[in-house]
Amino acid sequence: MPEQKTYHPGDAAAAARELETLMERLRAPNGCPWDREQNWRTLLPYTVEETYEVMEAVENNDPRGVKEELGDLMFHVVFYSQIAREQGLFDLAGVISGVTEKMRRRHPHVFGDVKAETTAEIIQHWEAIKRQEKGETGENAFRSLFADLNSRLPALLLAHKMHRKMAKVGFDWPDEAGVLGQIRSELAEVEHALSERDDDGVEEEIGDLLFTIVNLAARRGINGENALRRSALKFVERFRYMEMRLAEQGRQVEGTDLDELETLWQESKARPTEGE
Numbered sequence: 001m002p003e004q005k006t007y008h009p010g011d012a013a014a015a016a017r018e019l020e021t022l023m024e025r026l027r028a029p030n031g032c033p034w035d036r037e038q039n040w041r042t043l044l045p046y047t048v049e050e051t052y053e054v055m056e057a058v059e060n061n062d063p064r065g066v067k068e069e070l071g072d073l074m075f076h077v078v079f080y081s082q083i084a085r086e087q088g089l090f091d092l093a094g095v096i097s098g099v100t101e102k103m104r105r106r107h108p109h110v111f112g113d114v115k116a117e118t119t120a121e122i123i124q125h126w127e128a129i130k131r132q133e134k135g136e137t138g139e140n141a142f143r144s145l146f147a148d149l150n151s152r153l154p155a156l157l158l159a160h161k162m163h164r165k166m167a168k169v170g171f172d173w174p175d176e177a178g179v180l181g182q183i184r185s186e187l188a189e190v191e192h193a194l195s196e197r198d199d200d201g202v203e204e205e206i207g208d209l210l211f212t213i214v215n216l217a218a219r220r221g222i223n224g225e226n227a228l229r230r231s232a233l234k235f236v237e238r239f240r241y242m243e244m245r246l247a248e249q250g251r252q253v254e255g256t257d258l259d260e261l262e263t264l265w266q267e268s269k270a271r272p273t274e275g276e
Contacts, residue, residue: 016096019075019078020092043076050069050076053069053072077095081095108125108129109122109125123168149165157223159214159224163214163218163219164218167219176219189208189209190202192205238265238268241267241268241271242265242268
């Protein structure tokens with residue numbers, strides 16, 4: 001078995017270097033064939049998967065899991081950096097020093113003499129610094145509100161970020177009552193498209209409805225992606241309870257009367273959930 005080492009907070013640099021050395025070994029000619037075959041594009045699906053595993057550990061309030069999954073994600077950072085180093089593009093040190101300098105630059109209220117006491121003021125300075133970094137300053141400078149919006153984000157998270165950006169410039173309903181009114185209007189348009197048997201229209205109107213619901217969530221500081229995930233997992237838990245109760249009788253959900261399923265569903269909903 002390899003020697004197990006325990007690192008202390010001050011050993012972060014040494015631990016990172018050991019991981020970098022391990023990655024060099026894996027990518028060496030006599031290293032791991034799988035690791036040697038990888039490139040940025042082939043790694044990407046695994047990186048996305050690791051990110052969601054961090055999310056799951058956080059949602060489960062699992063410190064050990066968070067530690068492990070962050071380690072896996074860190075391994076990917078080192079992996080990408082090693083591939084770049086082999087191509088003469090950049091290395092891990094450059095990644096770390098680059099983000100360190102950027103964070104110093106974007107926190108002048110901490111590392112400089114800028115005064116910012118509220119979150120709104122901090123965000124305002126952050127956006128101004130980003131514009132300066134991109135050279136988007138001056139009288140004739142134009143920068144779209146969505147210039148740095150990542151279109152590859154999950155749709156609910158994309159909508160959440162869009163609503164936050166629009167709210168900053170005042171393009172938003174004045175209150176929640178206005179959003180609720182728009183939700184009712186969008187729902188009526190969904191119903192109309194359904195009555196017209198217009199499949200494309202139904203898809204479009206459902207999209208508009210979801211987009212408006214995300215606005216309501218964003219106003220409350222709720223991330224629509226997280227809210228939907230929470231509800232989906234709650235549904236899974238309740239459905240599994242139904243399956244378990246039926247399995248105790250040697251039965252399955254399929255073939256069970258809908259009224260009985262509804263009774264079991266209500267029974268599942270009545271059960272206390274974790275944390276209650």
